[in-house]
Each structure stands twice: as structure tokens, then as C-alpha cells.
Amino acid sequence: MLVVGGGINGAGIARDLAGRGFSVVLAEASDFAAHTSSSSTKLIHGGLRYLEYYEFSLVRKALQEREVLLRSAPHIMWPLRFVMPHDAAMRPAWMIRIGLFLYDHLARREVLPGSTGVNLRQSPLGQPLKAQYSRGFVYSDGWVDDARLVLLNAMDARDKGASLHTRTTVVAARRHADHWIATLRGPQGEWRVRARALVNAAGPWAESFLREHAQAAGTEALATKSLRLVKGSHIVVKRVFQHDHAYIFQNPDKRIIFAIPYENEFTLIGTTDVELPADALAGFGKASINEQEIAYLCEQASRYFDKPVTPSDVLWTYAGVRPLLDDASGDPSAVTRDYLLETHAAGGAPLLSVWGGKITTFRKLAEDAADLVGDLLNERRPAWTEKAHLPGGDLSEWIGAPQRPDTDFERLLTALGQRHGWLPPALARRLARAYGGRVGRVLGGAEKLQDLGPEIAPGLHEAELRYLVREEWARSADDVLWRRSKLGLHYTEAQRAAVANWFQQLASDAPSSPSSPPFPPSFPDNNHMQRDRSWS
Incomplete structure (x- = not known):
């Protein structure tokens, strides 16, 4: 195939x-x-808003998949609660209650809790919001490291x-x-x-x-x-709120945006729906956000947050292009x-x-x-x-029999600390999140931090970089900093350059023969690769 x-x-x-x-x-x-699949809003969700378009089959199918996925890789996916402040001018409360009832019951749930109402004036969930939002709703979906x-x-x-x-x-x-x-x-x-x-x-x-x-x-x-190519763009700002819930905001144009805790220190806000011409990605080009989209996301977030979000607050942006099947819908948001x-x-x-x-x-x-x-x-x-588990999703080597995907990760983190107490807590958590049950393959036989080799950038040691090259097809600094991880968001320009220099040195140390790849194969079975190439 x-x-x-x-x-x-x-x-x-x-x-x-x-x-x-x-x-x-x-x-x-x-x-x-490299493109769409690392540029999502990073949610495992049924798509609450699709109920308005009567996409019941799609929503049910997606809801059924949430807990299947959570169990397959609890290190890169976990439950997330969403807060929807009620704006009576957008949708009446009874409509939202019906939608959330359907959302709770269209598919079986064992891990994710159901929806509930919340008094925002008496809850920490309301503190970042403008005083006019006095009531809201809370429901469940999931988060995923998409790349x-x-x-x-x-x-x-x-x-x-x-x-x-x-x-x-x-x-x-x-x-x-x-x-x-x-x-x-x-x-x-x-x-x-x-x-x-x-x-x-x-x-x-x-x-x-x-x-x-x-x-x-x-x-x-x-x-x-x-296909209809619809660009979805996101902005990242310094953390806007301190709790672990996300927000879903209803906009006057009937769209919604999310504001999500991101990488501990930040808030992710998105997304937009901008239709692109068919040739917009000629030559495998990358999509990028424009000033109008940044202004839109800031404006809509500021309708809800007490402290406005402005374009000057934006630290990083990304955009992806959704390849949506053309169903003749006039509004890109309504395309299936x-x-x-x-x-x-x-x-x-x-x-x-x-x-x-x-x-x-x-x-x-x-x-x-x-x-x-x-x-x-x-x-x-x-x-x-x-x-089936995805690689790293089977934590049994560390924690024994699984219990719940939303608590198994914390058990993994405890076990990792017990076996490798020399790991700094922040590094242990990041490695556990990235590699799950395979974190031992990254650490190898290390018995102290120095055994992981030089620290190329803060918290990024040579042993991990070599693992990423050997096992995960990493070939450049961007591969590591923006897809295998989001360390690029935390690093300075000089620190990102240090990672790029490491890859340049690795390439310069590689064999010079034209027939030799600049990096080691992504798997050790060279005979298997030769067998595939011999099909020509």
C-alpha cells in the first residue's frame, strides 16, 4: 500500500x-x-457548535471517539473542562441547555463528567471575565498535543x-x-x-x-x-487566567472562539475561518495569520475578558488550512x-x-x-x-494496571520521580508528557543529570535530541522546537539558535557520500528499508 x-x-x-x-x-x-495537523486548536471534542447545523451524526461519532483516544495515549491527551459564559444576545439559555443535554447523551461517557451550570459571580471561573457575565455553563471535552x-x-x-x-x-x-x-x-x-x-x-x-x-x-x-481551503489562525498571549479550565466564547457573527490554558505560561486563543483560493498552498507553502485575523481574535476575546487582549500582547501565532469537502455552504464556518x-x-x-x-x-x-x-x-x-495504545500510551511498566486515563498520568509522574529522583521536577513532567511509558528510552541508562549529555538549551539535553533524531524523524531545529515539542515558545532567539547549531553540527559530522543520508535511519532495520526500495 x-x-x-x-x-x-x-x-x-x-x-x-x-x-x-x-x-x-x-x-x-x-x-x-508540518501543516494542518500541527495547527489545530488542539482539542479532542465533539464539536458543540455543529449541533446548530444539525450535524448529529458527526457530533456523535466524534463524541464516541473522545474516550477511546484518551485511553490510547493519556500522556498527550487529557480531559479539559470548558466554561461558556452566557450571553443572552447570542443564544437563549434554554437552547444551550438542550445542546449540552444532547452533548452529554449522544455517546457513552465513563471518564468525562457531564455539563453543569455555574454562578460566575461566585466562582473563580468568573474572575477573569467582565462583571456583566453572571452565569454560565461548564462541560467536558479533551486536549491533545496534535503534532x-x-x-x-x-x-x-x-x-x-x-x-x-x-x-x-x-x-x-x-x-x-x-x-x-x-x-x-x-x-x-x-x-x-x-x-x-x-x-x-x-x-x-x-x-x-x-x-x-x-x-x-x-x-x-x-x-x-x-475541496474548500479554510484557514484557521490562532494567537498565543501571556496567561490570562490562573485556573485549569478553558473558555468558549460566542461571537456576534455566530462563530465561537476558545481561550485555552497553554504550555503552563500562556493562553491560546482561536480560531478564525478565512476561505482561501485553491492555489493558496502551491509548492507546499505555509499558511500565516494576517493583521485582520489578529485584530478579530483580540476583539472577540476582549468582549469577555475584563482585561482586554490587544495585538501588542501576542507572542506567537500559527495558522493551518482545513481541507473541507465542498458542500456548497456559503459560510465557511458552516462547511461540514x-x-x-x-x-x-x-x-x-x-x-x-x-x-x-x-x-x-x-x-x-x-x-x-x-x-x-x-x-x-x-x-x-x-x-x-x-x-490499542499508541506508543508511550501503555504505562503499565511504570504504574501497573491502568485505572483512569485522567489519573494514570499523575501515577506515571510519581513513579518516574521515584526511579529517577535526580530529574528536576519540571523536566520530569515535560518528558513524561512527551514520551509517556517510553520515557525510559529517552533516559537510557542515565543515573544523574550529567549522563544526559550537554544541555543544548534549557531543559533540552543531547540525549533527548539524539532520541528524536533516531526514533522520531527529527531533522531540524524546527522539527524539535515546534512539532516534537513547543520548547520554541519558551526559548529566546539565542537558545533556539543553539538547537539549530546542534543540528548543523550533526549534519556536518555525517558521512559525505552522496548515497548516505545526512542523518541515521529512523529505524534500525536497514534491511527492511532496502526491501522496500527494491520494489522499483
């Missing part, structure tokens, strides 16, 4: 297929989660035998009667792959990939759907976030294209996609991911 795209859907599909025993090659033109979620899926796919290649583009894919021949171009040159089926999970580039790079055997058009899996089987080797989707439903999307691929090949193999 050849999977095109290393965002959350591509990585999830590669993992699912590999776990069913299929032989899988994945090509990602940039880094894992690490993609990495964990990629790692699990690799652990199950898949061959994954970053910085590698599929420059051509030719469909034949019973196979595809694809030309891949990456750091090690150009090679060809013969595959029984092709999965197009290129996200915002899914449509353009089919039109520009995939060739049918006959006259059949492979690109039959259209559900996904469609389209298959082409008649007249040639199978093709499956992924249109749309959201991060919360990625596992179900991947499961459905793997089912379809099996059907197309007359090799339906059983699904397996619903009860």
Missing part, C-alpha cells in the same frame, strides 16, 4: 493498515504534521513494519490494471514503488495531487471532488467537518482518497479507510485500533 501524506489521516491510515499485516510505504513531502499525536501514529506504523519517508514527494503515480507505479523523490534521490493500492491522504493537497500527479490507466478522471472516503476501483488498481475530516475522528476515519482498502483487494482483515 502506498500512502501519500503524513498528516494525522495519512499517519493513522498507515498505522491501521500496517497493524492488519499489509506492507505499507508512506511518503510525506515535508515533516510529519505528537501524528508522530505516535507514524511510530506505531513503523513499529508494525511500515516504511515511512519524510521530505519525500510523490512526483508521479501511474495507475495500471492491478498496480500503481509511483516515483518518489527524497533526500536519498529518486526511486520507484510498485503498490497494489494507493491512498491519497494529502490533506489540503488531495485534490491537486490527483489532478497534477496521479495518472489513470484510461480516460477516467481521478479527481471528482472539490465530516469526512468522505472516495474509492476508484473500476478500470484499474484501487485508489482511495480522503476528503475532509477532523482530528478527533482520525482513528475512525483510518479504520474505515483500511476496511475499504481490504474490500477493494478482497482481503478484509479485522480492525484492531479501538482498544
Whole structure:
């Protein structure tokens, strides 16, 4: 199977297929989660606002997935409570109560508590807000480190035998009667792959990939759907409130924004919905926020917070492009976030294209996609991911039998402190959050802090960097500072430069042969990689 795209859907599909025993090659033109999948609002949620658009099926599907995901990786996902201040001018209280009742009961909950009302004048949750907001509602959803979620899926796919290649583009894919021949171009040159089926999970580039790079055997058009590219932008400011709940704010334009505790010291505010032209991401370009979006987010947050949020408060921004299936909605906010899996089987080797989707439903999307691929090949193999852990999500080595995903992490942190009391508490917590049950692989045989090697930047030692290069495809400072972690947000320019210098030194120390990659392979089984390359 050849999977095109290393965002959350591509990585999830590669993992699912590999776990069913299929032989899988994945090509990602940039880094894992380099675009949309690291630029979300970082929520595992049903999508409360989608109830207004009668998207009951989508909301139910997403609600069902919340606790499945929380159990699979409790180190990078955890429950989060949301506060909705009531603004009678936006929506009447009875409508919100009905919506929250549905939200609580459309899917089974075992971990997440239900919704409740709150007197904001008597609760710490109301302290950051303007006095006019006297009542509100509190409900549950979840938080996720989105970029690490993609990495964990990629790692699990690799652990199950898949061959994954970053910085590698599929420059051509030719469909034949019973196979595809694809030309891949990456750091090690150009090679060809013969595959029984092709999965197009290129996200915002899914449509353009089919039109520009995939060739049918006959006259059949492979690109039959259209995407709407909708940019969602976020701002990060110094921490606006001290408690651990998030806020959901209703805006006069009927949209909503979130204000979420972020990286301990900050508040994340987003998102926008700005439609982009179809060619906005030509050449794998990155989306960026504009001044109007910054002003919008500051203005809407300031409608609720007692202390206004201004553009001068913004410390960092990011933007991603959602590849939404064009359903002819006039308002970008109303475009469905559900996904469609389209298959082409008649007249040639199978093709499956992924249109749309959201991060919360990625596992179900991947499961459905793997089912379809099996059907197309007359090799339906059983699904397996619903009860499975992602890498690092199995904490049993540290804490024994799991109890609840929302408390198991704290038990892991306690066990880590007992085994490695020399770790500074802040570093121990960060490593536990990032690597979960695999944190021992990062620490190796270290018995004191100095055993982790030089401290390249505050709290970032050479042992961790080498682990990220060896195990997680890290090839640049940006990979580490903004996707494998968010340390870049905490560091000064000089500290970020120190990490970049480390990577430059690593590259300069690598073998000079043109046939040798500048970094060690992402997995130790070189024979496995050679076996894949020999398919040409």
C-alpha cells in the first residue's frame, strides 16, 4: 500500500493498515504534521457548535471517539473542562441547555463528567471575565498535543513494519490494471514503488495531487471532488487566567472562539475561518495569520475578558488550512467537518482518497479507510485500533494496571520521580508528557543529570535530541522546537539558535557520500528499508 501524506489521516491510515499485516510505504513531502495537523486548536471534542447545523451524526461519532483516544495515549491527551459564559444576545439559555443535554447523551461517557451550570459571580471561573457575565455553563471535552499525536501514529506504523519517508514527494503515480507505479523523490534521490493500492491522504493537497500527479490507466478522471481551503489562525498571549479550565466564547457573527490554558505560561486563543483560493498552498507553502485575523481574535476575546487582549500582547501565532469537502455552504464556518472516503476501483488498481475530516475522528476515519482498502483487494482483515495504545500510551511498566486515563498520568509522574529522583521536577513532567511509558528510552541508562549529555538549551539535553533524531524523524531545529515539542515558545532567539547549531553540527559530522543520508535511519532495520526500495 502506498500512502501519500503524513498528516494525522495519512499517519493513522498507515498505522491501521500496517497493524492488519499489509506492507505499507508512506511518503510525506515535508515533516510529519508540518501543516494542518500541527495547527489545530488542539482539542479532542465533539464539536458543540455543529449541533446548530444539525450535524448529529458527526457530533456523535466524534463524541464516541473522545474516550477511546484518551485511553490510547493519556500522556498527550487529557480531559479539559470548558466554561461558556452566557450571553443572552447570542443564544437563549434554554437552547444551550438542550445542546449540552444532547452533548452529554449522544455517546457513552465513563471518564468525562457531564455539563453543569455555574454562578460566575461566585466562582473563580468568573474572575477573569467582565462583571456583566453572571452565569454560565461548564462541560467536558479533551486536549491533545496534535503534532505528537501524528508522530505516535507514524511510530506505531513503523513499529508494525511500515516504511515511512519524510521530505519525500510523490512526483508521479501511474495507475495500471492491478498496480500503481509511483516515483518518489527524497533526500536519498529518486526511486520507484510498485503498490497494489494507493491512498491519497494529502490533506489540503488531495485534490491537486490527483489532478497534477496521479495518472489513470484510461480516460477516467481521478479527481471528482472539490475541496474548500479554510484557514484557521490562532494567537498565543501571556496567561490570562490562573485556573485549569478553558473558555468558549460566542461571537456576534455566530462563530465561537476558545481561550485555552497553554504550555503552563500562556493562553491560546482561536480560531478564525478565512476561505482561501485553491492555489493558496502551491509548492507546499505555509499558511500565516494576517493583521485582520489578529485584530478579530483580540476583539472577540476582549468582549469577555475584563482585561482586554490587544495585538501588542501576542507572542506567537500559527495558522493551518482545513481541507473541507465542498458542500456548497456559503459560510465557511458552516462547511461540514465530516469526512468522505472516495474509492476508484473500476478500470484499474484501487485508489482511495480522503476528503475532509477532523482530528478527533482520525482513528475512525483510518479504520474505515483500511476496511475499504481490504474490500477493494478482497482481503478484509479485522480492525484492531479501538482498544490499542499508541506508543508511550501503555504505562503499565511504570504504574501497573491502568485505572483512569485522567489519573494514570499523575501515577506515571510519581513513579518516574521515584526511579529517577535526580530529574528536576519540571523536566520530569515535560518528558513524561512527551514520551509517556517510553520515557525510559529517552533516559537510557542515565543515573544523574550529567549522563544526559550537554544541555543544548534549557531543559533540552543531547540525549533527548539524539532520541528524536533516531526514533522520531527529527531533522531540524524546527522539527524539535515546534512539532516534537513547543520548547520554541519558551526559548529566546539565542537558545533556539543553539538547537539549530546542534543540528548543523550533526549534519556536518555525517558521512559525505552522496548515497548516505545526512542523518541515521529512523529505524534500525536497514534491511527492511532496502526491501522496500527494491520494489522499483
